[in-house]
Every structure is written in structure tokens, then in C-alpha cells.
Amino acid sequence: MKTHIDLLNGAKMPIIGYGMWQSENAEELETALEYALDAGYRHFDTAYEYSNEAIFGKVLKKWFESGKVKREDLFIVTKLPIQGAHHDRVEKFLTKELEDLQLDYVDLYLVHHPATLKLAENGSDIAFGEDGKVILDLTTSLEQLWKAMEAQVNAGRTKAIGMSNFSISQVERIVKSAEILPANHQVELNVGYPKKALREVCAKHGITICAFAPLGSPGRPTYYEATRPNNAHLKVKIPNLLNDPIVIEIGKKHSKTAAQVLIRFVAQQDIIVIPKSVSQARIKENIDIFNFELDVEDMAKLDSLAINDDGSWGFDWLCCLPGLEEHPEFQLVSEQV
Numbered sequence: 001m002k003t004h005i006d007l008l009n010g011a012k013m014p015i016i017g018y019g020m021w022q023s024e025n026a027e028e029l030e031t032a033l034e035y036a037l038d039a040g041y042r043h044f045d046t047a048y049e050y051s052n053e054a055i056f057g058k059v060l061k062k063w064f065e066s067g068k069v070k071r072e073d074l075f076i077v078t079k080l081p082i083q084g085a086h087h088d089r090v091e092k093f094l095t096k097e098l099e100d101l102q103l104d105y106v107d108l109y110l111v112h113h114p115a116t117l118k119l120a121e122n123g124s125d126i127a128f129g130e131d132g133k134v135i136l137d138l139t140t141s142l143e144q145l146w147k148a149m150e151a152q153v154n155a156g157r158t159k160a161i162g163m164s165n166f167s168i169s170q171v172e173r174i175v176k177s178a179e180i181l182p183a184n185h186q187v188e189l190n191v192g193y194p195k196k197a198l199r200e201v202c203a204k205h206g207i208t209i210c211a212f213a214p215l216g217s218p219g220r221p222t223y224y225e226a227t228r229p230n231n232a233h234l235k236v237k238i239p240n241l242l243n244d245p246i247v248i249e250i251g252k253k254h255s256k257t258a259a260q261v262l263i264r265f266v267a268q269q270d271i272i273v274i275p276k277s278v279s280q281a282r283i284k285e286n287i288d289i290f291n292f293e294l295d296v297e298d299m300a301k302l303d304s305l306a307i308n309d310d311g312s313w314g315f316d317w318l319c320c321l322p323g324l325e326e327h328p329e330f331q332l333v334s335e336q337v
Contacts, residue, residue, distance in 0.1 A: 018276070
């Protein structure tokens with residue numbers, strides 16, 4: 001199995017990365033990042049909306065100054081937030097993110113969501129109306145936004161650009177208008193949500209795939225309940241993949257954990273994967289997937305666990321951002337073309 005995936009710009013992106021969603025506790029994240037580096041991770045994935053870029057930047061500075069690792073040894077990904085997804089705001093947000101990360105450039109910069117929301121008066125947060133809904137911003141387009149993303153490559157702030165949570169038709173629109181093609185598309189992808197149709201379209205254009213929530217994001221319901229008590233119900237199904245009998249059975253066959261089986265299932269298909277944990281044991285476990293192989297029978301059994309492949313998503317966007325469904329670029333639910 002590959003250890004790196006080649007991007008269109010010639011860069012090699014490590015197939016296993018360390019994901020940082022739901023990691024806002026500084027002490028906990030700093031310790032986890034040390035575990036990850038020691039375990040062999042060299043690909044790190046963060047985002048503006050994760051509220052941890054400054055924490056990561058502090059750790060990076062310490063690593064570089066100590067000589068523990070060089071900048072060129074790392075592949076660092078971050079993302080443009082939904083309130084920054086406007087052609088007039090891309091440079092502002094990426095510049096701020098680089099300041100927080102204490103870096104001159106990132107290896108990959110992703111548009112986190114194809115829709116655009118209004119900025120709050122503080123110039124950094126999402127604006128909400130009196131009805132509790134987000135305020136939509138319809139003064140830009142995906143095509144205009146992508147031109148601003150391309151300008152960041154030309155300015156040297158990022159080596160490559162890509163997208164996250166885009167639909168098939170949105171990918172095709174970007175490809176049609178792009179001078180610099182997307183290098184990567186990060187989506188929720190696991191045995192429950194395999195995204196085969198989307199993957200086929202991306203492959204046709206040489207766009208690599210990165211899977212978030214490869215384990216089914218088992219902590220997500222608890223996270224919703226803790227952070228959004230008035231809107232904690234889930235409108236879509238989150239599969240309990242780690243406790244699935246088939247996954248456990250295959251793990252026993254290879255003397256591996258359920259998590260290792262789920263990560264290997266994705267990576268074995270040349271899909272980059274970014275599992276997240278703050279446990280030292282699980283951080284080591286998640287990258288220890290190169291010494292076994294799932295056979296044809298294993299892959300078929302895991303394929304059978306797909307909930308659907310019609311373009312539906314397991315992420316409850318409307319719980320996070322009520323009113324987003326009214327944006328014309330919100331096409332994530334049951335959208336095939």
C-alpha cells in the first residue's frame with residue numbers, strides 16, 4: 001500500500017494524517033501532537049473553524065526551534081472558513097491563519113464549504129440573524145472564489161489548493177473554470193458513506209480524495225449535545241462502525257482493532273485518511289496499518305456496510321448552521337449530479 005499520494009502539483013501527501021477537529025483544549029492538543037509526531041505522523045490537518053491553529057502554531061515553532069523536525073518534512077493542511085469563502089476575503093483569512101500557525105505557507109489550502117455566509121461585525125465570526133439562522137452572503141460565486149484561491153498559490157501562501165464538502169456538480173464547475181486545478185477534495189468518507197460516484201468524478205480530473213470521519217466520528221453526537229443543546233438532534237444517521245460485528249470479525253482475523261480495519265479500508269483504496277484521537281495508544285494504533293492487507297472477501301464485506309451512496313452526507317450541517325439549506329450552493333443532501 002502507498003505511504004504517500006501524488007498531487008497534481010508534484011507534492012507527495014502522506015496517506016495517513018492527524019486530524020484536529022474537536023481539539024480546542026490547548027494542553028490536551030499539544031500533548032497529542034507530540035504523540036503524533038513521535039508515532040510518525042508528518043501530515044497534519046486543521047482549519048480556521050477548529051479554533052486551534054494558534055495552538056498548533058505554538059507546537060510547530062517549538063518543533064522547528066528544537067530541530068525535532070524541519071518544515072519541509074511536514075505536510076500541513078488548513079481551510080478557509082465558510083464566512084471567508086468570498087473572493088474578497090480569501091487573502092485576509094489565509095494571512096491570519098498563517099500568522100496563527102507561525103508559517104510562511106501551507107502545503108494545501110481547502111475551501112471548507114462551497115456556500116458563503118456573512119461576516120459578523122467583528123470581522124471574523126459568522127453572522128446570525130435575530131431568528132437564530134445564519135445570514136447568507138450571495139455576493140460571490142464559486143468561480144470567483146476559486147480565482148482568489150489560485151491567487152494564493154501564485155503569492156506563495158499555499159503550495160496547492162482544494163475543496164471540502166463539494167458536490168459532484170460543484171467539482172465539475174470548478175474544474176471547468178480553473179487555471180490551477182484542485183489538488184484534493186476532503187469529504188466525509190467511510191464504509192458507511194463511501195462516496196463512490198464523487199470519487200469517480202474526482203479521479204477523472206486527477207483530484208485526490210481525503211477522508212474525514214473514517215471511523216464514523218463516534219464522538220460527534222456527544223459533541224453536538226455539549227456544544228448545541230438547543231439543536232442537538234441529528235437529522236442524519238451516524239453509523240456505529242467501531243462496534244459493527246463485521247468490522248470486529250475482520251479485525252480478529254488480522255489481529256487488528258476495528259479502527260485499524262476501518263482506516264486500512266479507506267487507505268487501501270489510495271484515499272488519504274485523517275483519523276483523530278488524543279489518546280497516545282490510539283494515535284499510534286491509527287497509523288499502524290501498513291503491516292497487513294484486507295483481502296477481496298474482507299473488502300466485499302466492508303463494502304456491504306454502506307448506508308447509501310446517493311450523495312447523502314453523515315454530517316448534520318443544519319444542526320451546526322441553521323438556515324444554511326437556503327443557500328443555493330447547499331447541495332450536500334441526496335445530490336448526485
